[in-house]
Amino acid sequence: MSRTSTGTGRALRALGVMAASAAAVATFPLASSAATSATPSCTTADGVIPATSGGSHHCVMGVGNGGSAVTALQRSLRACEGQSIAVDGIYGPATRDAVLNVQRRAGIARDGVYGPQTRDAMRWHIGADCVSYQYGWG
Numbered sequence: 001m002s003r004t005s006t007g008t009g010r011a012l013r014a015l016g017v018m019a020a021s022a023a024a025v026a027t028f029p030l031a032s033s034a035a036t037s038a039t040p041s042c043t044t045a046d047g048v049i050p051a052t053s054g055g056s057h058h059c060v061m062g063v064g065n066g067g068s069a070v071t072a073l074q075r076s077l078r079a080c081e082g083q084s085i086a087v088d089g090i091y092g093p094a095t096r097d098a099v100l101n102v103q104r105r106a107g108i109a110r111d112g113v114y115g116p117q118t119r120d121a122m123r124w125h126i127g128a129d130c131v132s133y134q135y136g137w138g
Contacts, residue, residue, distance in 0.1 A: 040059070040060060040061035040062070040065040040069070041059040041060050041061070042059035042060065042061040042065070042069035042070075042073075042114070043059075043067065043069055044067070044068050044069055045068045045069050045071065045072035047126075048072055048075075048076065048124050048125060048126050049072060049119065049124060049133065050069035050070070050072050050073050050114065050119075051069065057116075057119060057133070058116050059115070059116075060113060060114065060115040060116075061073075061091055061113070061114050062091060062096070062112065062113040062114065063091055063092060063093065063095075063096050063112070064091065065091040066089050066090045066091060067089055068089065070089050070090060070091045070095065071087060071088075071089040073091075073095070073099075073114055074086070074087040074088070074089070074095055074098075075087050075125055076122060076123065076124045076125045076130070077095070077098045077099070077102070077122075079125040079130065080122070080123035080124060080125050080130035081098065081101070081102055081122060081123065083098035083101060083102075085098050091114075096112035096113075097112070099112050099113070099114050099118055100112045102118060102121055102122055103117075103118060103121065105121075106118075106121035108121055119133055120133055
């Protein structure tokens with residue numbers, strides 16, 4: 001077993017996390033972490049909202065991610081949330097700070113990682129309007 005795997009296993013055991021639970025978290029991340037930002041589940045945009053390749057809006061992304069999902073997020077952060085950021089498709093420090101501002105305003109956990117709670121707290125730019133997210137919208 002590699003040094004990384006052994007260290008990860010030791011850390012999980014110290015936290016009381018079973019191996020099966022760790023695998024479930026790796027497959028379907030709900031909490032933010034450094035690993036979450038490195039492996040986004042938002043890989044595209046369903047029109048306006050970041051989405052998975054399967055069309056689900058229940059996805060996560062963070063610093064280091066890029067592409068159309070990030071562009072969609074940045075467009076709405078700028079147009080509807082009043083954030084002065086570039087719309088460049090790169091989830092960098094400015095996008096993280098803009099997401100933190102939304103999280104702070106909404107009173108939700110502040111980690112700078114975009115996920116379902118942030119999606120629900122934001123307004124989304126559609127045409128000339130900014131609208132709230134509604135489950136199943138898309």
